[in-house]
Amino acid sequence: xxxxxxxxxxxxxxxxxxxxxxxxxxxxxxxxxxxxxxxxxxxxxxxxxxxxxxxxxxxxxxxxxxxxxxxxxxxxxxxxxxxxxxxxxxxxxxxxxxxxxxxxxxxxxxxxxxxxxxxxxxxxxxxxxxxxxxxxxxxxxxxxxxxxxxxxxxxxxxxxxxxxxxxxxxxxxxxxx
Amino acid sequence: xxxxxxxxxxxxxxxxxxxxxxxxxxxxxxxxxxxxxxxxxxxxxxxxxxxxxxxxxxxxxxxxxxxxxxxxxxxxxxxxxxxxxxxxxxxxxxxxxxxxxxxxxxxxxxxxxxxxxxxxxxxxxxxxxxxxxxxxxxxxxxxxxxxxxxxxxxxxxxxxxxxxxxxxxxxxxxxxxxxxxxxxxxxxxxxxxxxxxxxxxxxxxxxxxxxxxxxxxxxxxxxxxxxxxxxxxxxxxxxxxxxxxxxxxxxxxxxxxxxxxxxxxxxxxxxxxxxxxxxxxxxxxxx
Numbered sequence: 001x002x003x004x005x006x007x008x009x010x011x012x013x014x015x016x017x018x019x020x021x022x023x024x025x026x027x028x029x030x031x032x033x034x035x036x037x038x039x040x041x042x043x044x045x046x047x048x049x050x051x052x053x054x055x056x057x058x059x060x061x062x063x064x065x066x067x068x069x070x071x072x073x074x075x076x077x078x079x080x081x082x083x084x085x086x087x088x089x090x091x092x093x094x095x096x097x098x099x100x101x102x103x104x105x106x107x108x109x110x111x112x113x114x115x116x117x118x119x120x121x122x123x124x125x126x127x128x129x130x131x132x133x134x135x136x137x138x139x140x141x142x143x144x145x146x147x148x149x150x151x152x153x154x155x156x157x158x159x160x161x162x163x164x165x166x167x168x169x170x171x172x173x174x175x176x177x
Numbered sequence: 178x179x180x181x182x183x184x185x186x187x188x189x190x191x192x193x194x195x196x197x198x199x200x201x202x203x204x205x206x207x208x209x210x211x212x213x214x215x216x217x218x219x220x221x222x223x224x225x226x227x228x229x230x231x232x233x234x235x236x237x238x239x240x241x242x243x244x245x246x247x248x249x250x251x252x253x254x255x256x257x258x259x260x261x262x263x264x265x266x267x268x269x270x271x272x273x274x275x276x277x278x279x280x281x282x283x284x285x286x287x288x289x290x291x292x293x294x295x296x297x298x299x300x301x302x303x304x305x306x307x308x309x310x311x312x313x314x315x316x317x318x319x320x321x322x323x324x325x326x327x328x329x330x331x332x333x334x335x336x337x338x339x340x341x342x343x344x345x346x347x348x349x350x351x352x353x354x355x356x357x358x359x360x361x362x363x364x365x366x367x368x369x370x371x372x373x374x375x376x377x378x379x380x381x382x383x384x385x386x387x388x389x390x391x392x393x394x395x396x397x398x399x400x401x402x403x404x405x406x407x408x409x410x411x412x413x414x415x416x417x418x419x420x421x422x423x424x425x426x427x428x429x430x431x432x433x434x435x436x437x438x439x440x441x442x443x444x445x446x447x448x449x450x451x452x453x454x455x456x457x458x459x460x461x462x463x464x
Contacts, residue, residue: 016222019305019316020230023451024237035310070218072305073343073350074312075363077204082197124311127198128205130361131311133387142310 006164007048011064014040019071026149035142038149039113041068043157045088046112050100051165054092061088075130083119087112102158109154110147117143205362216345223316223348226304234453296419297459299323301331303452304348313353315339315452320347328365328417330458336423336446337411338455340365353449354392354424359383368415369394369424372408377401379412380441382424389442391428397439403427409443419460 018040026036041064049057065081091112100108121138124131242249301317319325321344329341331351342352342363357364364384371378378401380394397403407427413420425445433440 016226016229018308020226020233021237022308023306024233037308037310039308067218067222068309070215071222072307072309072312072314072316073215074307074309074314074352074356075205075361076201078197078200080309082193082201085193120309121311123201128201128361130358130363131387132358132360132384133311137388 008060010164011041011044011060014044015064015067034145036145036149037142038146038153039116040150040153042084042087042113042116043109043150043154044161045084046091046109047105047154047157047161047165049088049092050095050105050108051161054089054096057088057092058085061085075124076128079120079123079128083116083123086119087116090115105158106151106154109151113147113150114143117146219345220320220347223304223318223345226316227318230302230304295461297461298456299325299459301455301457303455306450306452313339313356313449314342315351315353315455317349317351317455317457318347319457320345320349322346324459325349325457329460330411330418330422331455332422332458333447333452333455335448336425337367337418338447338449338452340418341457351455354382354445354447355385355387355449357383357385357392359395365417366415367418367424368412369409370412370414371403371427372410372423374402374407375410375412378403378407379414380409381415382409382443386442390444392425392443392445394427394441394443395433395438397430397433397441399437399439401439403430403441405429419458422458 018038022038022040026038042061045057045061045064048060061084062081065084068080068084069077091108094111095104095108098104121131121133121135121143125133125135125138299319301319303315304318305316307314317331325341325344327341327344331338331340337354339351339353339356341349343350352364357366359366367382369380369382370376378397380397380401380403382392382394384393385391386393394409405427409424409427411418411420411422411424423446425443428442428444430439430441
């Protein structure tokens with residue numbers, strides 16, 4: 001019975017950790033000169049999209065995006081839910097049907113994180129006009145370091161994700177293809 | 178018509194995009210209060226964050242303390258000397274205050290004018306910080322039930338940090354100064370002046386330059402006498418932020434955007450990362 005709820009629970013724990021522990025683990029120097037933001041929740045949602053199906057990825061992305069939007073309401077509702085849902089679905093769609101090994105997973109994580117950061121920055125800068133940072137500055141200072149740190153967390157989470165998410169049903173489905 | 182599955186997905190995507198962009202557009206900027214589902218979700222999640230912030234702080238503090246032992250000895254010594262200095266200053270301050278009260282009585286000040294600078298500093302713990310770099314918000318553990326209202330100023334020991342942007346029953350969101358942008362609907366500019374030249378200097382802090390890490394102060398009259406190194410404090414003229422809260426020091430001053438006024442760059446005193454305790458400034462109700 002516990003097995004069924006382990007994924008939402010783990011995602012909720014990741015969300016809480018992202019808001020509280022992350023700020024203290026990342027060294028202060030990194031936080032002021034480059035904006036390093038590890039996207040823990042996004043990484044977990046991408047794992048769900050990769051190892052299970054993309055509709056689940058979309059659902060988790062929307063749900064935890066809404067949680068982040070309501071909790072840290074800054075400028076507008078919907079930015080994170082839209083971006084997380086879309087990225088979860090897109091990565092699930094791009095990597096469907098294959099049985100992702102380690103390298104493919106990391107590639108998917110890197111692409112997903114860059115896409116998510118680009119979406120969020122794009123919405124904030126060009127649609128809502130709430131930030132003045134140039135795209136080049138944001139890419140070098142925020143997107144690239146965040147993606148690398150998120151890759152590190154993805155690597156750490158690879159084995160648990162594989163164990164919990166890849167059920168016998170999905171492996172049998174993929175083997176039949 | 179819907180033979181290919183691809184077609185239906187595109188329609189769903191289009192509706193999703195329309196819905197979300199409409200939602201973002203409608204919720205941008207000022208919103209009066211939070212709806213009850215938001216209040217429920219927020220207080221639940223923040224309550225869980227409140228449970229684990231103490232062990233989190235303990236873990237982080239442990240590593241920080243290990244690396245700072247030698248620095249701590251030096252700091253302790255410096256602080257003891259500063260404390261002795263402050264003790265002397267306090268005696269003089271008490272004397273001056275007593276004299277001020279007597280003179281005010283003599284002049285017949287009304288009660289309202291007397292209470293104007295008696296700020297109450299409510300101390301609050303920072304539970305969580307937003308993981309989004311473009312949305313600089315922190316969550317503190319004082320809410321509606323503790324008497325916090327929107328637009329109250331929030332400061333740390335070093336200086337102004339931000340203002341309360343949203344209030345929920347048990348927690349509040351604080352928008353940091355690093356979120357200020359003059360094009361955005363959800364940030365409010367701060368009217369400031371220079372400490373020591375309160376009636377002569379004027380400026381407005383409108384935005385934060387992320388690339389340089391400095392606040393941008395606009396609309397300084399050309400004849401203003403502010404120089405590099407001056408301490409910038411809130412002036413209270415904007416009726417939003419109370420008077421006298423330190424913000425930072427002037428780093429440079431040049432021609433403004435349109436050539437009519439000057440623009441200065443201000444380095445904030447407070448640091449905006451690794452916040453632990455902050456003070457919410459409560460101004461007594463003006464009658």
